[in-house]
Amino acid sequence: MSDWTMDRRAFLEHATVSGSVAAVGAVLPGLARGVSRRTAPVVAPFELEEATIAGLQAGLESGKYTARSLVAAYLQRIEELDRKGPALRALLEANPDALAQAGALDAERKAKGPRGPLHGIPVLVKDNIATRDRMQSTAGSLALAGVVPPRDAFLVERLRAAGAVLLGKANLSEWANFRSTHSSSGWSGRGGQCRNPYALDRTPSGSSSGSGVAVAANLCVVAIGTETDGSIVSPSTCCGIVGIKPTLGLVSRSGVIPIAHSQDTAGPMARSVADAAIVLDALAGVDTRDEATAASAGRSRTDYAKVLDPAGLQGARLGVCRSRFMGYSSATDVLMEDAIDALKHHGALIVDPADIATAGQFDESEFAVLLYEFKADLNKYLGEWAPAAAAKTLEELIAFNERTKEKEMPYFGQEIFIQAQAKGPLTDQDYLRALDKNHLLARTQGIDTVMAEHHLDALIAPTGGPAALIDLVNGDPGGGGSFSTPAAVAGYPHVTVPMGHVRGLPVGLSFVGRPWTEAVLIKLAFAYEQATKARRPPRFVPTAPLG
Numbered sequence: 001m002s003d004w005t006m007d008r009r010a011f012l013e014h015a016t017v018s019g020s021v022a023a024v025g026a027v028l029p030g031l032a033r034g035v036s037r038r039t040a041p042v043v044a045p046f047e048l049e050e051a052t053i054a055g056l057q058a059g060l061e062s063g064k065y066t067a068r069s070l071v072a073a074y075l076q077r078i079e080e081l082d083r084k085g086p087a088l089r090a091l092l093e094a095n096p097d098a099l100a101q102a103g104a105l106d107a108e109r110k111a112k113g114p115r116g117p118l119h120g121i122p123v124l125v126k127d128n129i130a131t132r133d134r135m136q137s138t139a140g141s142l143a144l145a146g147v148v149p150p151r152d153a154f155l156v157e158r159l160r161a162a163g164a165v166l167l168g169k170a171n172l173s174e175w176a177n178f179r180s181t182h183s184s185s186g187w188s189g190r191g192g193q194c195r196n197p198y199a200l201d202r203t204p205s206g207s208s209s210g211s212g213v214a215v216a217a218n219l220c221v222v223a224i225g226t227e228t229d230g231s232i233v234s235p236s237t238c239c240g241i242v243g244i245k246p247t248l249g250l251v252s253r254s255g256v257i258p259i260a261h262s263q264d265t266a267g268p269m270a271r272s273v274a275d276a277a278i279v280l281d282a283l284a285g286v287d288t289r290d291e292a293t294a295a296s297a298g299r300s301r302t303d304y305a306k307v308l309d310p311a312g313l314q315g316a317r318l319g320v321c322r323s324r325f326m327g328y329s330s331a332t333d334v335l336m337e338d339a340i341d342a343l344k345h346h347g348a349l350i351v352d353p354a355d356i357a358t359a360g361q362f363d364e365s366e367f368a369v370l371l372y373e374f375k376a377d378l379n380k381y382l383g384e385w386a387p388a389a390a391a392k393t394l395e396e397l398i399a400f401n402e403r404t405k406e407k408e409m410p411y412f413g414q415e416i417f418i419q420a421q422a423k424g425p426l427t428d429q430d431y432l433r434a435l436d437k438n439h440l441l442a443r444t445q446g447i448d449t450v451m452a453e454h455h456l457d458a459l460i461a462p463t464g465g466p467a468a469l470i471d472l473v474n475g476d477p478g479g480g481g482s483f484s485t486p487a488a489v490a491g492y493p494h495v496t497v498p499m500g501h502v503r504g505l506p507v508g509l510s511f512v513g514r515p516w517t518e519a520v521l522i523k524l525a526f527a528y529e530q531a532t533k534a535r536r537p538p539r540f541v542p543t544a545p546l547g
Contacts, residue, residue, distance in 0.1 A: 040541045041085045048073055049218045050537060053117055053275045056221065060109065060120055067102035067109075067120030070221075071165055074122050075099075078168070078219050086540040089186075089194045090204075090213040092127050094168040096134050102165045117278050117305075119163030124214050124223040127169040127190075128176055129153045129266065130255035130385055135166075139257045140174035140188025142408055143391045143400045150385065153255025154287040155224065155266055162282040167220050170210030176231060177207040178259050178374060179401075180412040182475030185209060185234075189408045193470060196238060197538035198505055202467040203476065205238040207231040211269050212239035216538055222270040222279050228259040228370065230464075230484035232267050233496045233510065237463035240498050240506030240535055242276045242525070243269050245484075247515045248491030249295045251280075252287035258381055260373035261292070262435060263488055271535060273497060273526040277304040280518065299516040307519045312527035314347035316457045318511075319354025319450060321483065325461040328481040332462045332507050335500040339509050339528070343460075346531045348524075351454045356486050358441040365434040365441075366489050371420040372431040394421050411472040442489035451514060458524055459486075459512040463496040466505035466544075487512045495521040497528060498535040503544045506535075 048056075048070070059065040075094055082088045095101075105120045114120070125131065128139040130149035138144035152160065159166065171191035177183055185206030186194035194209040196202040197217040204213045208225030212235030215223045225232040227245045236243030244267045251266045258264055268279035284300045286293045301307070320340065326333055344350055379393050391397035398417050401408045423431075451459065461483040468477050487494040492515050499509035509528065511521045529535075 040539050043085060043540055044080060046077055046218055048077075050271060051218070051221065052272055053121055053221060053278050056121060057114070057117060057119075060114070067105045067165060068099055070120065071098045071102040071122050071167065074167055074220055081217055081540070082219060086195065086197065086200055088197060088213050088217055088219075089192050090171055090210040090217065090219055091124070092138075092140070092169045092171050092188075092191045092210070093135055095166050098122070098165055098167050105163055105165065115161075115163040118159070118282055121164050121221050122167040123159055123164040123279070124167050124170050124211060124220040125156065125159075126172055126208050126211050126223070126225050128172060128226060128257035129156060129224060131156050131166060131169070133166070135169050137169070137257070138190055139176065140172050140190050142189045142404060143397055144386055144389050145190065147386045147389045149255065151255070154252035154285075154289060155283050156255065158282050158285055159224075164282070170208070170214055170223060172208060172210055173206030176226065176228065176257070176259050178228070178370070178416055179414050180475070181415045182412045184411060184470060184472050185476050186470075187411065187472070193472065195470070196467050197540050198240065199467070199541055199544040201469055201543045202505065203238065203470050205235040205467060208235050208269065212236055212241060212243075215239070215241050215269050215271055217540075218537070222268060222275050224266055224279070224283070225269045226256055226264065226266045227484075227488065228263045229366070229488035230482055232269060233463050233484050233494055233508070234482065236269055236496045237508030238467040238506060240501075240538070241269055241271055242273050242498070242529070243267065243496045244276050244280055244518065244522070245487065245494040246280065246284070246518055247296070247493045249292035250300055250516070250518065251283045252285065252290040252293050254287050254289035255385060258374070258377035260370045261377055262369060262373060262438075263491065273495075273522060273529050274305060274308055277308065277522050277526075280304050296516070301519050304519060304522055307523040308526045309523055310527055310530045311347070312523040313343060313531070316348045316524055317455055318343060318348050318350055318524070319454050319456045319459050320350060320352040321355055321359070321459050321461040322353040323355040324359045325481065325483045329465040329502070331502040332465050332481075335502070335507055336462050336509070339499050339532070342532055343528060346527060351456065354450050354454050354456060354459060356446050356450055356459070358446040359486060362438050362441040362489055363485070365437045366485070368434040369431065369438055371416070372423045372426060372428065375420045375423050376426050412475055438489050442486055443492075447486055447490050447492055447512065448514070457513065457520055461510050462499065463508035463510040466502040466507055483510045483512070491515065493518045493521055495525045497525045499532075500534050501536065503546060504539075504541070505544055
């Protein structure tokens with residue numbers, strides 16, 4: 001078993017409470033001046049706190065708001081909380097053209113009416129997604145600083161076409177947390193350490209860390225994350241928000257800095273299921289530059305928001321995945337039992353247990369596939385999207401990191417980069433066998449089998465445990481619990497929604513299904529969300545209350 005697999009099982013990009021004993025002072029040497037280690041910083045009231053897309057559109061229609069006023073309000077909020085105050089470090093940069101873009105959309109609304117529900121809505125984009133503008137697209141790395149992509153990523157084209165305002169670029173775990181076996185989730189060379197708004201000494205999880213923190217802290221309306229295994233759903237659960245990891249191919253990856261084409265996808269992160277559904281509708285679409293999206297033709301909906309139904313749990317058959325995905329955190333298990341009771345009370349039929357028999361059997365083969373594909377896919381991306389970069393191949397990137405190690409590797413190294421560089425081409429039999437094994441165990445003998453056996457609409461489990469302490473000495477702690485891997489390796493959809501809190505730290509409930517069943521999962525997650533109303537805004541306390 002590889003070091004990466006041993007230390008961070010199954011691409012575990014978030015961590016559980018028990019895994020770290022580092023003290024606040026040791027792991028957060030840069031805690032913002034004026035922020036006490038015992039009391040929460042003073043945060044000014046924010047008119048747009050917990051605002052929804054529907055609520056903002058109503059305000060835009062009535063004239064209460066303009067797109068420009070919304071952008072200005074969020075930029076002020078970013079200045080107060082991200083740059084100062086608790087210093088969340090969720091953003092790498094704000095879009096210098098956001099106010100001008102918002103003004104143009106206001107004029108268009110007045111002349112022609114809105115394009116749709118995202119017209120004038122500020123959206124934050126993860127910094128591994130290419131934008132052809134005055135912002136950078138770097139995956140958090142200094143190696144890509146100053147590089148201008150030749151065009152927008154396809155999903156960015158979709159957002160712009162829907163009338164969204166690109167508010168800025170979100171911080172992330174550098175290179176989507178695929179550089180070191182001992183990395184700290186939420187850290188990048190460009191942005192430093194991103195912090196969890198529920199407890200500033202806790203990990204925001206990775207790798208869509210900044211996207212999750214920004215949404216949770218009301219620095220934006222919604223954000224876009226990306227996932228290979230856990231990078232949307234893990235920061236969503238740790239930051240108390242909704243995350244949708246779509247079926248592979250529903251959302252184009254063209255222009256997204258890759259890890260692995262057999263698992264990569266982008267998806268929405270929002271404070272509510274309704275908002276996430278609206279954004280997913282804008283993102284989905286066939287892209288000739290991403291052949292995987294061809295499979296989505298005729299399988300995706302044109303309006304995911306139409307499935308939202310508070311009574312959506314009635315008659316739904318849900319299977320509880322206990323083995324490997326419960327039992328690692330007693331407090332999380334309590335929340336899960338309460339969630340099961342709530343699901344039953346609102347009409348769901350629970351099959352308990354409904355375990356994935358192959359869970360844990362493809363961790364090593366998953367990592368092997370990711371290493372092979374990372375080398376091939378990153379080299380291809382750098383050649384097409386970043387020809388002027390300081391490093392044009394993974395091999396050159398490794399050398400760049402070594403030359404700039406005081407800035408790029410002050411806390412952890414690049415062990416995964418080195419392992420990936422040692423891999424051969426995608427024609428290697430070891431790669432092809434590992435990929436076949438992944439699909440057999442995660443799909444055919446895994447999710448497909450248990451869902452067919454019990455006639456299930458979805459599988460459910462805790463998304464993961466509460467956030468661990470940030471530890472820049474040892475990196476993210478290992479341990480079990482993340483429910484991200486089966487759906488990630490299978491390429492199947494996964495929705496997480498807030499389930500409750502452990503000592504003030506959020507925990508999410510996951511709904512996983514067969515491919516192209518986003519509408520089913522969104523319907524179920526919305527009904528659960530409306531029944532429980534578990535989300536609470538963060539208070540930006542320095543540390544979780546343990547007394």
